[in-house]
Amino acid sequence: MTSTVKQSRNGVDTEVLFATLDAVKAAPEAAKLQFRAHNEWVSGTHNRSTIADFFGVGEERAHERTFVFDADHPAVLVGRDNGPTPVEFVLHALAACLTSGLANIAAARGITLHEVRSMVSGDIDLNGILGLNPEVRNGYQQISVRFQIKGDAPADVLKGLIEQSRKRSAVFDVITNGAPVTIDVDAN
Amino acid sequence: MTSTVKQSRNGVDTEVLFATLDAVKAAPEAAKLQFRAHNEWVSGTHNRSTIADFFGVGEERAHERTFVFDADHPAVLVGRDNGPTPVEFVLHALAACLTSGLANIAAARGITLHEVRSMVSGDIDLNGILGLNPEVRNGYQQISVRFQIKGDAPADVLKGLIEQSRKRSAVFDVITNGAPVTIDVDAN
Numbered sequence: 480m481t482s483t484v485k486q487s488r489n490g491v492d493t494e495v496l497f498a499t500l501d502a503v504k505a506a507p508e509a510a511k512l513q514f515r516a517h518n519e520w521v522s523g524t525h526n527r528s529t530i531a532d533f534f535g536v537g538e539e540r541a542h543e544r545t546f547v548f549d550a551d552h553p554a555v556l557v558g559r560d561n562g563p564t565p566v567e568f569v570l571h572a573l574a575a576c577l578t579s580g581l582a583n584i585a586a587a588r589g590i591t592l593h594e595v596r597s598m599v600s601g602d603i604d605l606n607g608i609l610g611l612n613p614e615v616r617n618g619y620q621q622i623s624v625r626f627q628i629k630g631d632a633p634a635d636v637l638k639g640l641i642e643q644s645r646k647r648s649a650v651f652d653v654i655t656n657g658a659p660v661t662i663d664v665d666a667n
Numbered sequence: 668m669t670s671t672v673k674q675s676r677n678g679v680d681t682e683v684l685f686a687t688l689d690a691v692k693a694a695p696e697a698a699k700l701q702f703r704a705h706n707e708w709v710s711g712t713h714n715r716s717t718i719a720d721f722f723g724v725g726e727e728r729a730h731e732r733t734f735v736f737d738a739d740h741p742a743v744l745v746g747r748d749n750g751p752t753p754v755e756f757v758l759h760a761l762a763a764c765l766t767s768g769l770a771n772i773a774a775a776r777g778i779t780l781h782e783v784r785s786m787v788s789g790d791i792d793l794n795g796i797l798g799l800n801p802e803v804r805n806g807y808q809q810i811s812v813r814f815q816i817k818g819d820a821p822a823d824v825l826k827g828l829i830e831q832s833r834k835r836s837a838v839f840d841v842i843t844n845g846a847p848v849t850i851d852v853d854a855n
Contacts, residue, residue, distance in 0.1 A: 490711035490713070491712070499743075511792060514752065515789075516759040516786070516787045517785070522678030535744070543748040546751045548759055553723070555687075556723070557771065566702055567704060572757045574704050583711075598703060603837060605700060626853065649791060654841060656806065659808075659843070660810045661811050661812065662812045662829065
């Protein structure tokens with residue numbers, strides 16, 4: 480196996496990965512990131528977010544293109560189904576974060592991944608959101624992730640990749656441990 | 668103002684909204700929802716989720732169409748920017764959930780909204796995700812939401828709509844209070 484092949488294992492440029500680690504080690508202040516989403520109400524439960532700018536590695540940056548996402552409720556939840564529900568985006572974020580980390584960790588450990596699939600499900604009781612039962616929470620009561628992973632390593636090593644990805648996942652951390660949220664309103 | 672106009676205030680069919688409340692009151696078991704996202708790894712930090720099916724109001728259902736979302740890291744975070752980062756989807760989910768609830772609550776209270784915009788930002792320190800400092804968390808250290816809301820009510824009444832939406836928001840609940848997540852792995 481040539482050095483070039485190693486560098487692009489799993490589509491991960493491990494030289495850049497390790498260079499990033501070294502850069503943050505050398506300049507911890509470069510580690511500060513701020514992500515943003517801009518949302519605009521459309522009608523009813525339908526609204527739209529734009530994701531474009533962020534702050535990272537010392538300066539204001541922009542994604543290669545502007546990403547736009549609609550959210551809505553389905554008809555059975557008094558919406559028009561112009562997009563997934565907000566809570567479904569949370570499940571996508573969790574699957575995506577665990578999977579993004581996985582490829583990097585596998586590459587760093589010299590493991591080639593062949594296939595990674597996951598299904599995330601989350602259970603909600605409408606009695607919470609509708610305010611009908613104060614003992615029922617608004618959010619997910621339970622979230623389950625089921626991974627199918629194939630690669631050139633024994634099953635326990637592949638499972639160890641997912642365990643390490645979980646340990647370093649930003650979204651897993653936020654969902655399981657929570658994060659402080661402040662809300663300011665300019666009304667007129 | 669005619670009854671027809673009232674029914675579609677803010678694009679919300681309040682008759683359906685109240686009928687849904689009554690239906691769940693009458694049959695609490697109809698309140699069980701399960702949402703799902705199916706994710707597939709593409710390459711490196713790039714992966715893709717499909718959101719199509721869910722369980723709600725007593726039966727398996729499908730969205731009007733299948734929603735597909737790519738997630739990736741930008742180049743400065745060792746990706747190729749084929750989509751927003753997973754953590755940005757969390758911010759979108761939060762803005763979307765607070766805004767979806769808002770239009771329903773305003774309609775129920777007889778308030779017409781003219782404009783609702785929000786900007787959500789979240790701060791992350793890479794020293795956590797990169798495993799460089801065990802005292803730094805992986806996820807958001809702080810999330811801030813700034814709303815601009817215009818409608819046919821005094822500022823304090825409009826602010827009250829957002830406060831009520833926060834109280835009933837599934838995503839706000841999950842992000843601020845956390846939710847249990849289980850991960851199962853099928854490796855071969």
